[in-house]
Amino acid sequence: MIKGEWSTVEDLRYTYVIIKTWDSRRLIVPMKYLIEETIENWSHSKMNTSSGIYFSVDYTADVEAIREHFKKLVNDHPLWNKQKEPKVLVTNSGEDTITIRCVVSSDTPNNAWEMECDIREKILVFLNKHKEMLPRERHIIYSAQNKSEG
Known part of the structure; x- marks a missing residue:
């Protein structure tokens, strides 16, 4: 690179x-x-290339359900090299969302990239079927009674 x-x-x-x-x-x-300059050489044989797929989901999202679905997708994927277990990590949390990093591995950078794109697309389909996991904007509405209570 x-x-x-x-x-x-x-x-x-x-x-x-x-x-x-x-x-x-x-x-x-x-x-x-x-x-x-420093140069990355990814052309060695018998490589293990990891790739991260990031998603922002609602902080009420069922991370375990995402993890289970992701692991099934990776286990069934022909480009997975079985060198590293697929991982789902919550890497950040914000006011409205959490960031999830899904880690895949393959034997070459090109295969890792292709697998990353394929898995990302399938996770998006999964999230769209479970719309409650998609980020939502929340508003706090104060009534006159709430304002007087402080």
Whole structure:
């Protein structure tokens, strides 16, 4: 990964490298950049690539039901490498929502990305069937009696 882009080295020259990005663009990167900056190499064999899928749901959402559905989706997915157990973590809570991070793993970055997109789509279908889990806006309405009580 170079400059936040999923990519592969297409051509290596003395003063620069041609990088092919995931969407087939080409980056011309000076060798100086490769020497001075940190670069992620995800091309090792027998890799385990984890990927996170984030959702904001209502704070009354049934996290355990989401967890069970997510684990079933991952267990049934052909791209899951079975190296890491699927996890559902509540990573943040706000006034109206909680943030859930669903972690998947696969053997390559491309498979992890494809699996992430597929699982995200299926979780969205699940959440839309359980609309009570979707974020809601709440308003507190005070009556004249409530105001006098403080």
